[in-house]
Amino acid sequence: MSNREHYEPGMAFGATIQQDDEQWTLVLVRELAHAPAKVWTAITDPEHLRQWAPFDSDRNLATPGSVRLSTVGTPTPHVTETEVKRAEPPTLLEMSWGDADMRWELEPLQNGGTRLTLWHSIGRDYISMGAAGWHICFDVLDRLLTGKPIGRIVGPEAMKFGWPRLKAEYEGKFGPKPDA
Template sequence: MSHRAKYTPGPAAGARIQKEAEKWTLVLVRDLPHPPAKVWKALTEPEHLREWAPFDADRSLGAVGTAKLSTVGTPTPLVSETQVKRADAQKALEYRWGGNDMRWELEPLGGSGTRLTLWHNIARGYIAMGAAGWHICFDVLDQLLAGQPIGRIVGPEAMKFDGWQRLNAEYAQQFGVETHGLTSGPRT
């Protein structure tokens, strides 16, 4: 059985929401047993993003300036131009994706680990789905950094993946929001 076939996401954890007026922000925190330099490469370099992220980049995101991000797993290619607004190597990265602001922060942990925090503005109706999707992306990222890549699991493929429906429901319950019409079976 392949490493990917054995993968099952853990329980919904490490996420919260912030609301300012009508703006909703998903905040995800994950402690990774990998040094900031290695995590930074995975967040910024196209060949690493291709292994775990829900989009491809046409250049390194490790420098301020224009880049094109192509959403993966959509029926038709969805390419958006973005501005990398902040790129402080191994510390912080900010850009927009799909019209939403994203901010990544890397904080060294004791030993050689990194606390990775993502702030992602997202519509309220999709916030549990976003948390479930990023949860799986972070798991895939952790496996990649550990030298045991299982391949990107994003978009419609992620929604069919064992554990996604459960994560979506768990995050919706944690956040006090409805799941967005993609659950299996009737809602009770």
């Protein structure tokens, strides 16, 4: 692992929230200097997911169908039966993760890179926590794609790598509680 001990996430950025009645969605956008096909492999292949994502998958996510996702970094194993609803390599992945719907969109950029957008339905009380967690995961993903992996940083371990500061910054943007 290269420079893991020196990793510190940057300031909170690239996240917005949407509300549709009682449903909240966290939207995260990150521009990566890597082609969509390379990013696609990183977000669908179980070996790649084990290096950056907050879950492990029992199969490749590149095709629709049932899949078991195991949350990483929890005190007790949490395995969810989930469903890949749509997979259109290398541009679109729609799936559930437990009760949460997720949509991953990969848009090619003029410079050969990819704009990665993740829509993640999430409880309002968890938006800032989720934004901070995904922020760190996307940083780790970017380093993996660049060939300088630092290893997955999730769960309690993220506390050592700036997660509390990021959570506070996202709370400043979104607020810690639902609007009354």
